[in-house]
Amino acid sequence: EAQVTQNPRYLITVTGKKLTVTCSQNMNHEYMSWYRQDPGLGLRQIYYSMNVEVTDKGDVPEGYKVSRKEKRNFPLILESPSPNQTSLYFCASSLYRDRGRRTEAFFGQGTRLTVV
């Protein structure tokens, strides 16, 4: 079954304690990205990756890191989490798109992170 898998689904942590949220896709997609969802703000892109070892900042990258050592995995790293990073996080993947070819983003189930 084609899917994007995130872990964990729920996480409560304390300020400053490093954490990693994993994301894995089994569709051989080149493009992967991380979003955070906050009430009234919709989805905002944190980081994205166009392929292995190619990553770039999205709209709200501060306080986050990512890596793309393998095509299927795209972990999100919070080196020193703070309460303002309490949010619902989504990983998504899609095909690399040539001009005019539609692609669909497939989303993981989400990770609800609480930083106290």
Next chain:
Amino acid sequence: GEDVEQSLFLSVREGDSSVINCTYTDSSSTYLYWYKQEPGAGLQLLTYIFSNMDMKQDQRLTVLLNKKDKHLSLRIADTQTGDSAIYFCAESPNSGGYQKVTFGTGTKLQVIP
């Protein structure tokens, strides 16, 4: 930069039609999408429209695109309680090379039995 706006909340009675509206700013948008997010779940693609189309119909869903006004709408006919969810409008520019999708704030649809 790109900006996609939606109203935050819509309430309709079961059996009525729902219309969710969206405006976007990027005139180079190639594809416009509607995603559905059910409670506790990720987003799923509901439908999409290519920018050279005015309308697309898929069973109970009708998408209307006014490219001049940069206005997109999603009409759900005979709305059911199972349609209760958050609906996100999204646009993807014709940038080629990679997909950069910008999402709106989401409209929470509440269906009253």
